[in-house]
Amino acid sequence: MVNHRQRQQASWKGSCWKPSLAACLLPLLAAMPAGNARADIQTGRTAARALSSTERPKGPVVITPTRRDPLPGVVVKSPTATGAGKRPAPQPRILPRTAPQSPGTYPWRLNITATVFWVGEDATERNPVANHKSSWDSAWKESFGGFDNPDPLHRTMDFRPKTFIPRQNPFYVALPYNDVCKGEHKPEASRVIPWFHREFSGKGQSVCKGRWVQIIYNKRSCFAQWEDCGPFTTEDWPYVFGDKPPVNTHNKGAGIDISPAVRDYLGIPGGTAIVHWRFVEFYRIPRGPWSKWGDNNPFVNRDLGPGKRALQTKEDRLRQQQEAIQRELMKDPAKLRRQLQG
Template sequence: MFLFLPFFSLCFICFFFCVSDPPLKGKGEGIKGCCYEPVPEGHWHKDITATVFWIGTDITQWSPKGIFRSAWDEHWIRNYGGEDSPKARAGLLPGTHAATLNPFYVALPFNDVAYPHIAKKWIPWYDSSLSPGKSQCKGHWVEIKNKWGKVVYAQWMDVGPYAADDYCYVFGSCKPKSKSGIDVSPAVKEYLGLGGMDKVSWRFIAEKEVPHGPWIKYLEEAILYSVIKRKESEEKNRSRK
């Protein structure tokens, strides 16, 4: 009896320290132990499988209602101006409407709004002065490189693929827990010449370091498009009178 109690206590202590973080509540996922602190913002995540998604993605088993909203934008498809279907394109842009948000966007598998305590510890650019409940990930810039070295810049606008708590991969040095580690928009896919499950490398980048390119022209084009359409509408109304 006297030998059993110390042995039991020792086992309990070992278990307690080995499992130092509790499971994420309500998500059924355990805290990873492959890394213990975030890597610098410019760290490259290499050899990551990229899949394609878009605003208004068709109904699938992973998006039973389609992607009409993002994790951080209740009216994503409306704010974008419509669906971003890869089947109706005008070059890198949607062919059915003017994009009023950046068509170069990605999804990564972490939601800072759902996991604020993890976000505070792991997001390299975390700003404690921002209002609680406001995403510090939404809109952050990502640099993506294909296997031939061609580079594109996109904004982080949604959560996925498949997971929302994979912070050890997104901000650390672990591999993604899912088969795919980044979802890219049709514009990103076309610019890099990606197929369905190609490998890419990516890293976070500060906005001031993003070079000029089609990824920062979207708003000007949308404004011009809106002005043209408004003038056409005004001319039609005059001709009817």
């Protein structure tokens, strides 16, 4: 005989032991906050796929970039966000770097007209300034060792003049900028020259003289040192250090002068050619005919290694300061004793 308690348990098992899914979820859904339940529960790509076209927000999609630079060689400054109804933020500014694109190299200047010049060249209609002296050496011809005859018949197979051994590197170029004027650096020099602060050695001492460049003509590469300024101007820093074309319009818009040695090594048949060039740090330059001669050549003169001139100048200044302090102390022996005791 079934008692009352057993009948109650049987009734409970029959009605609620297997509830429907909807019946169990209703209390949970009622307890959730209002809004799109699927958007609240799902995240990431699953949520994006789950939203239908009518549920997706309208307007542009804003993607927050990572800290990695989106483009190598540029600095991107993003504008701040603006609220609804406010003036839109300006577009990002992209600033080109003046530092090397990769260690030891700098951007190429492409399709530049090159003209040939030489130490000891007399002034002509094509070349209104004689090259007996340079922008940085008033006795350039004497420093070089003589007249750098451009006639191929008067040159050796190793790209030097036949009549003498040059005292400076016969692989040289001129570029249309001088960083020094009247014994001082120009105002823009420290801002536009990438290596200025690293190579600065003193007031009025050029940081451009002797810098190395790489020149390419017809798939042949050559290296040379910057030893003069021109053609036709010494102010064109936007071209030399930037991305502007040369401002000069003479001689087919020439933007670089090359020596007879550079001409012959590259195989340039005449007095002008279209070349590509760029600055190169010394440690990236292979040995070649440009590494054989010259007191101004770091391959020959080890004391001209990268940065050594600046280091020597700083050491000289420090030594002079120490000597000045010692002289002042020797004037007052009592002060010197106090300094030593204290």
